[in-house]
Amino acid sequence: MPGYELFGAQERKEVNDVLETGILMRYGFDGPRKGIWKAKELEQEICNTFGAGYTQLISSGTAALTTAMAALGIGAGDEVIMPTFTFVASFEAVLSVGAIPVPVDIDETLTMNPTAVEQAITPRTKAVMPVHMCGSMAQLDELKAICTKHKLLLLEDACQAIGASYKGKHVGTIGDAGTFSFDFVKIITCAEGGAVLTNKEEVYAKCDQYTDHGHDHKGKDRGADLHPYLGYNYRISELHAAVGLAQIRRLAEFLQLQRRNHSIIYNKLKDIEGVTFRVIPDPAGDTGSFLSFFLPTEEMTREAIAGLVAAGIGGNFYWYDNNWHYIRKWQHLQSGSWMHRFHEEQKKQVLHYTNQAFPVSDAIMSRCISSSISLLWDEAQAADRGAQIADVLRKVLAGGVVAG
Numbered sequence: 001m002p003g004y005e006l007f008g009a010q011e012r013k014e015v016n017d018v019l020e021t022g023i024l025m026r027y028g029f030d031g032p033r034k035g036i037w038k039a040k041e042l043e044q045e046i047c048n049t050f051g052a053g054y055t056q057l058i059s060s061g062t063a064a065l066t067t068a069m070a071a072l073g074i075g076a077g078d079e080v081i082m083p084t085f086t087f088v089a090s091f092e093a094v095l096s097v098g099a100i101p102v103p104v105d106i107d108e109t110l111t112m113n114p115t116a117v118e119q120a121i122t123p124r125t126k127a128v129m130p131v132h133m134c135g136s137m138a139q140l141d142e143l144k145a146i147c148t149k150h151k152l153l154l155l156e157d158a159c160q161a162i163g164a165s166y167k168g169k170h171v172g173t174i175g176d177a178g179t180f181s182f183d184f185v186k187i188i189t190c191a192e193g194g195a196v197l198t199n200k201e202e203v204y205a206k207c208d209q210y211t212d213h214g215h216d217h218k219g220k221d222r223g224a225d226l227h228p229y230l231g232y233n234y235r236i237s238e239l240h241a242a243v244g245l246a247q248i249r250r251l252a253e254f255l256q257l258q259r260r261n262h263s264i265i266y267n268k269l270k271d272i273e274g275v276t277f278r279v280i281p282d283p284a285g286d287t288g289s290f291l292s293f294f295l296p297t298e299e300m301t302r303e304a305i306a307g308l309v310a311a312g313i314g315g316n317f318y319w320y321d322n323n324w325h326y327i328r329k330w331q332h333l334q335s336g337s338w339m340h341r342f343h344e345e346q347k348k349q350v351l352h353y354t355n356q357a358f359p360v361s362d363a364i365m366s367r368c369i370s371s372s373i374s375l376l377w378d379e380a381q382a383a384d385r386g387a388q389i390a391d392v393l394r395k396v397l398a399g400g401v402v403a404g
């Protein structure tokens with residue numbers, strides 16, 4: 001899964017370019033920076049690689065979501081429909097602009113169920129935010145049709161799916177805007193960073209301003225820039241952008257390794273009776289960063305997880321028990337444990353929506369295991385791992401207890 005596994009000479013070279021000049025900031029200092037503009041270069045490279053009209057680099061994926069929402073005009077009291085299975089950043093970003101996260105059920109794609117989305121629409125709904133979880137993609141045709149029909153914004157959280165595509169287009173470029181994260185465990189990393197991709201010039205211009213205190217970047221120097229809107233500081237540094245630049249040039253290599261190892265492991269598990277696999281809306285566009293599968297019952301799934309741990313096979317995620325990725329454990333959100341006061345109306349609505357029961361999502365997530373795929377395994381190691389996982393699953397399915 002993560003680009004950090006292959007950090008090396010290319011990354012060091014790009015960082016050294018910046019260290020040579022000492023200009024660590026992405027704006028200004030035109031003379032001393034001697035033509036080194038890593039953030040600008042990376043933005044161009046992202047546009048070229050993914051076919052996006054415009055890209056704004058940002059200090060994190062979470063800040064990218066916040067920025068995209070602000071630039072799209074999502075704000076106080078607006079409802080944003082999101083899946084029950086995602087990273088906490090999704091609702092954090094919605095809350096940060098004063099909007100209301102409205103969680104809806106997922107299906108066996110592990111992404112939001114379009115029917116559940118349509119049922120959750122109210123007069124206050126402003127946007128639908130699919131999350132392309134674990135390297136694969138949401139059902140974008142269906143979601144796009146719903147957004148068009150109801151005049152809603154489509155904001156893709158593609159933070160975990162850099163390089164995934166859907167029917168020939170890269171995820172993140174299909175909605176009104178899309179976001180990437182380059183945090184340390186993502187498909188490509190720059191330590192901490194993110195991006196908003198969009199084909200709309202106005203959305204891009206607002207992202208550019210929002211992330212730099214409102215600067216319109218049109219003055220003869222920073223002091224002379226105008227500030228048409230309020231903004232914040234979510235800038236990326238040149239050092240971070242430099243690492244990202246080296247990594248994006250290696251994305252094709254990372255994806256090829258991931259997909260190869262993914263298919264080797266899939267082939268070891270595919271014929272086990274009782275194991276079913278995550279539905280991938282466009283299998284050719286999967287990044288292969290995880291192999292996600294289901295067992296028939298929660299009990300068997302728990303036995304399998306225990307069995308994998310007992311056998312010393314790491315990197316298998318049971319999101320149902322994870323504190324960060326599934327609504328069942330978001331008690332801080334559901335109890336309103338916020339450090340600062342929220343507007344009463346916002347708080348009431350958030351508590352209302354996030355305290356619903358989600359038996360359909362529970363039934364899926366409680367039977368799901370996601371096995372992460374390393375870039376470092378050679379073919380024999382991947383095959384060996386696949387065989388070991390298969391062995392544990394077969395024992396569990398045969399009713400044998402594999403771990404105390």
Ligand SMILES: *Cc1c(COP(=O)(O)O)cnc(C)c1O
Pocket residue numbers: 060061062063086087089090131157159160181182183192193194
């Ligand atoms: C990682 C992630 C984010 C946030 O990215 P950061 O760069 O860590 O802030 C947002 N959404 C999803 C689905 C993620 O996995």
